[in-house]
Amino acid sequence: MEERKVDVAIIGSGSAGLYALGKVKAARKSFVLINGGEQGTTCARVGCMPSKALIQAAEDFHRRGILGRYGVEGHKELTLDTEEAIGHVQDLRDTFVDRVISNSTAQMPEDKFIEGYAHFVEPNLLEVSDIRIRADKVIIATGSHPIIPTPWQAFGDKVITTDELFELEDLPKSLAVIGLGVIGLEIGQSLSRLGVEVAGFDLLDTIGGLDDPAVAKAAIEIIGKEFPLHLGHAAEITEEGDQLRVTAGDQSVLVDKVLASLGRQPNLQSLKLENAGIVLNDKGVPDYNPQTMQIGNSHIFLAGDVNGDRPLLHEAGDEGRIAGHNATSDEIHAFKRKTPIAINFVDPNICHIGMHWSELDQETTAIGEVNLAPVGRALIMGKNKGIIRVYADKASGKLLGSEMICAKGENLAHLLAWCIQQQLTVGELLQMPFYHPVLEEALQAALYDLYAKVSQKNSSPITELPLA
Structure with missing residues (x-):
C-alpha cells in the first residue's frame, strides 16, 4: 500500500477545510486534502444558498398580494409554474457549487487532493482508499449530516x-x-x-x-x-x-x-477516532478548545460543523483559519471569537445577537423594546410587523445582546453585533447617525427605551451629540 508523508492532513473540503487549507498553503507546509462524498460546501449545496434562492422566489410571488393597494390590476390572476421555480433554484445552486469547486479542488493536483473516506489507523496515520498518509498534524473538518430518526x-x-x-x-x-x-x-x-x-x-x-x-x-x-x-x-x-x-x-x-x-449530526462515524486515542463526550464529539480548535493536547484539530458548536459559514471559516494556523505553528495560539450572530431569513427576519435571553442575569440587565407597527418606513413597505428587544448591563450601559423579528433584521443584527463586539454603550450608539426614514429608526427607538433604564448617561447635555 502506498504511503505518503505530509505536515498537515485536512479531512473535509467544505468551508472549514478550505479556509484551513488557505492557512496551510500560506505557511508553505506540505499537505493533503481528503474529501468523502460530494464536493462543494454544505452552504452552497443544500444550505444557505439554495434556501435563499427559494426564499427570494417565494417572497417575490408573495408580494403580488400587496399590489392591489397601488392600483395594480390583474395581480390576483398571477400563477406559478412550480417546476420552473424549483428549476431556477437548482440552477442557482449548481452555479454556487460549481464556483466553489472550480476555485478550489478542481485546480489541485491528484497528489494534493484525494477523494474518499479517511480513517485513523494510528494517531498520526490515516488511510483513504489504497493510500496511507502519515501526518504531523490533522485537521478534521468533515461537516455534518441531517438527522432522520x-x-x-x-x-x-x-x-x-x-x-x-x-x-x-x-x-x-x-x-x-x-x-x-x-x-x-x-x-x-x-x-x-x-x-x-x-x-x-x-x-x-x-x-x-x-x-x-x-x-x-x-x-x-x-x-x-x-x-x-x-x-x-x-x-x-x-x-x-x-x-x-x-x-x-x-x-x-x-x-x-x-x-x-x-438539526444536524457531526460526520465522525467513519473516522475510527479510537485509533487516534480520541474519546467522544456525551454530545458525541471530542472535547476541544473553541479558541484553538485543538482536541485536548493532541496534534488533531476540529473545525466547522463537525464540532456541533456554531454551524454557520462565517464561524466555520474562522474555525478553519484558527485550525490551519495552529496546525502550522510552533506553538498553539488562542483566538478571541467574534460576537455570536444568527439570522433566520424567514419574513420578517428572526435574529439573535450576542447573549440570549436565557443567558442574562435579569437583576442586572435592562431591556429596551419597540414594536414595528408605527414605524413609518416599515408601514410604507407593508412590513410593519414584529418587535425588537435590546439588552444592556444596567450599571455600565454596555450592550449585551438582542433578539428580534422584523423586516431587514439581517442588517440591524450586523449593526448590533459590531457594536457589542466593540463593547459600546447604549449612549454611545445613540450618538451615531440615524437617517430618516429607515428601519434603523426602529432600533433607535428601542435604544432610547433602553437608555432610560441604564445608569450610564452621556456627558453631553444633548444625549445624541458629543461635545466638541
Whole structure:
C-alpha cells in the first residue's frame, strides 16, 4: 500500500477545510486534502444558498398580494409554474457549487487532493482508499449530516431533508415540517408562499430558537398566520396509503411528504477516532478548545460543523483559519471569537445577537423594546410587523445582546453585533447617525427605551451629540 508523508492532513473540503487549507498553503507546509462524498460546501449545496434562492422566489410571488393597494390590476390572476421555480433554484445552486469547486479542488493536483473516506489507523496515520498518509498534524473538518430518526427511515422518500428537497423535480402538494428552527421555518414559509399546503410541528413551545418570551410570542403570531404551527408536542408519523399522517398531541394532518429539520449530526462515524486515542463526550464529539480548535493536547484539530458548536459559514471559516494556523505553528495560539450572530431569513427576519435571553442575569440587565407597527418606513413597505428587544448591563450601559423579528433584521443584527463586539454603550450608539426614514429608526427607538433604564448617561447635555 502506498504511503505518503505530509505536515498537515485536512479531512473535509467544505468551508472549514478550505479556509484551513488557505492557512496551510500560506505557511508553505506540505499537505493533503481528503474529501468523502460530494464536493462543494454544505452552504452552497443544500444550505444557505439554495434556501435563499427559494426564499427570494417565494417572497417575490408573495408580494403580488400587496399590489392591489397601488392600483395594480390583474395581480390576483398571477400563477406559478412550480417546476420552473424549483428549476431556477437548482440552477442557482449548481452555479454556487460549481464556483466553489472550480476555485478550489478542481485546480489541485491528484497528489494534493484525494477523494474518499479517511480513517485513523494510528494517531498520526490515516488511510483513504489504497493510500496511507502519515501526518504531523490533522485537521478534521468533515461537516455534518441531517438527522432522520431511525423509525422514520422506513417511510423512504416520503420523509426528506434539505439534502433531498433541492433535488425534487416539482413541489409536493402538501408537506409537514417537523422542527421549526432556521431551516424548518425558512423552508416552511417559502413553500407555503409557493402554494404548498404546509403544517409546522415542534416539540418546543417556541420557534426559530427564540427564548425571549416577547419575541417568541410575536414570531408565533406572525408566522402562524401563514401556515399552522403545532407546538409543544412530539410528532409521530404513520403511513396511510400513499400519504403520511403526522400527529402531535390532539393535532393531526395528512401530507404527501415530511421535511425533517431536526438539526444536524457531526460526520465522525467513519473516522475510527479510537485509533487516534480520541474519546467522544456525551454530545458525541471530542472535547476541544473553541479558541484553538485543538482536541485536548493532541496534534488533531476540529473545525466547522463537525464540532456541533456554531454551524454557520462565517464561524466555520474562522474555525478553519484558527485550525490551519495552529496546525502550522510552533506553538498553539488562542483566538478571541467574534460576537455570536444568527439570522433566520424567514419574513420578517428572526435574529439573535450576542447573549440570549436565557443567558442574562435579569437583576442586572435592562431591556429596551419597540414594536414595528408605527414605524413609518416599515408601514410604507407593508412590513410593519414584529418587535425588537435590546439588552444592556444596567450599571455600565454596555450592550449585551438582542433578539428580534422584523423586516431587514439581517442588517440591524450586523449593526448590533459590531457594536457589542466593540463593547459600546447604549449612549454611545445613540450618538451615531440615524437617517430618516429607515428601519434603523426602529432600533433607535428601542435604544432610547433602553437608555432610560441604564445608569450610564452621556456627558453631553444633548444625549445624541458629543461635545466638541
